[in-house]
């Protein structure tokens with residue numbers, strides 16, 4: 001039994017709740033090495049996603065992902081908007097017209113999402129960005145079930161986010177701090193880990 | 206005639222509006238549209254506002270977008286991807302916008318307006334400016350022009366008899382006139398030189414009324430360029 005459009009909506013609602021819960025944490029992380037708006041940006045974006053999903057209920061996974069993409073692009077207001085927006089857009093294209101997503105489709109969607117973020121932001125692994133959470137997550141995203149696959153991806157993203165602490169930022173606002181960006185976790189890597197953890201928890205239900 | 210339009214994408218509504226204000230002064234007929242800040246008036250970028258600004262700036266000749274940093278580049282890039290005839294340039298925001306606006310005012314096409322913005326980094330006599338942007342800006346365009354420049358340019362000495370010399374408005378007049386000619390014009394004042402198409406570089410020379418500048422030119426319309434410069438100076442830049 002694969003992941004339907006409805007399952008995706010459930011996962012996105014959980015993601016929005018997680019982001020709301022961690023809003024202050026993300027703001028604080030971004031305040032240290034950025035401009036302090038990441039929590040606000042993400043919360044605004046995902047609240048808008050909830051509104052959009054309430055207003056119309058797309059009936060394919062691709063349509064859900066696309067609605068999320070356009071909403072984030074319009075509403076986030078910081079780098080996370082075009083970055084996550086492009087990620088969801090590429091994921092939407094990757095799952096084509098499937099009615100249900102099998103584990104292999106999820107891997108493909110995550111791979112496409114990473115490709116979108118890299119295409120948009122030009123960051124490489126080690127630049128201290130969300131790529132440092134999503135890249136290991138994509139590589140770990142294996143398993144016979146969505147539950148297994150997403151649990152592995154979330155765990156890898158968390159490890160990846162933790163590993164951004166010692167890094168010196170080479171992309172985004174934090175790169176203006178140079179060496180002083182070392183010693184702090186990248187807020188975007190943290191939000192990526194939070195999103196994947198929320199998806200994994202929904203899959204495990 | 207429709208001119209190339211410009212969009213200034215910034216994190217701040219005030220910053221975008223200010224840049225537009227400065228550029229508009231030198232290019233009264235060019236549509237320069239600010240897209241700054243988030244929809245709720247905060248600091249950030251707004252894709253929908255950029256897309257709408259792009260639409261407003263388009264009058265048939267294309268639109269050049271300039272941005273300040275980070276996500277401003279990303280949203281501008283996304284807007285350009287879905288719009289034909291739009292061009293994103295990696296140029297310093299203020300100088301690039303002013304240079305592009307002057308080029309557009311002079312009737313330059315999309316390529317040349319984009320190029321004028323990119324070239325705005327090449328301000329002779331401005332070592333700090335030149336250094337600051339060298340790493341981050343695509344300077345391939347300006348290098349290829351420099352390489353194409355033949356030797357032994359024609360040169361004239363031009364006295365500035367107007368009161369303010371090569372200040373803002375006269376500099377804009379010169380740059381506008383030079384942009385329309387197929388010539389590479391260099392204006393020298395003392396040890397400093399300026400690209401004749403760059404308003405800011407001309408202003409940076411600091412040549413005042415009563416001073417003399419040396420103007421040299423190469424290219425197919427070098428003679429016309431020198432003559433035009435002399436004519437403008439003789440008319441005291443219509444002061």
Ligand SMILES: Nc1ncnc2c1ncn2[C@@H]1O[C@H](COP(=O)(O)OP(=O)(O)OP(=O)(O)O)[C@@H](O)[C@H]1O
Nearest residue numbers: 038078079080121123129130171172187188275276
């Ligand atoms: N070029 C990039 N490539 C990948 N990720 C990036 C890039 N730039 C920023 N990020 C990610 O975005 C996060 C910051 O997101 P946020 O929403 O706070 O945007 P911002 O940096 O404030 O935006 P802006 O560019 O408008 O200042 C960073 O922690 C980083 O993970």
Ligand SMILES: [Mg+2]
Nearest residue numbers: 034035037038
């Ligand atoms: Mg931020």
